[in-house]
Amino acid sequence: MSSIKIRAKLLGEAIQIRILIVHPMETGRTLEPQTQQSLAAHFIQTMTVLHNGEVIVQADMGSGISKDPYFAFMLNGGQLGDTISVDWSDNRGQHDSASETVK
């Protein structure tokens, strides 16, 4: 199953894009209670949002973004049925992508 949930909704003249990604966003500074070992850093570093294949948002982030990141953006123009795609990659080289049509 995809780690990404996208909701793209036409609101008047603009499209509201909401993105929810399942990801631990581990900072590398949290100590595990039993062992007192720090949990290895594991966080999304880059996320790209595309509208019909064209990049509209390029986001870089650190581990200061909360676990299971949520983002919302507003796109001017666009129509019902347009495609919004999202892909992310993290510091371990994992990545995922998903697409959703504008409703």
Added chain:
Amino acid sequence: MALSYKRRQFFRQLTGLLAAVCLPLPLAYARWPEAHYAASPLDATLKQLFNDTMIEPSDQIDINVPLIAENGAVVPVTVNVALPAVQKIYLLVEKNPVPLVAEFALSEKMQAVVSARVKMAQTSDVWVIAETAAGLYKASTTVKVTIGGCGG
């Protein structure tokens, strides 16, 4: 003929497969500016990001955050910049070990409105810096955190 057709088809499929495997890579491993996310004081991060470029305070940047965050691990932030030609929005938390939380490069088609959820280690100022065609603008607001964001 049958052979060459198969061969052609094979190469076509191979090209498709290679494209599928290789193309997402440059996107997926797009350069991540590691130096921006160093664990350093806010001043050092700002210097790293903007060198010594003037950052003007602006009342055109609206930061919507809770006054008191019960849980520093998840603080919802909505930024609305009413300045023209916003190219990039930077989100920072002054007292986090890594002050820079995220940077959003927005295309011309985007409104300068961004929501995200951030971690806050302790009560701190949340900074937003907007990079526009005319220069850098900033605004900040304080969020009181009652439980820290880093396992506290």
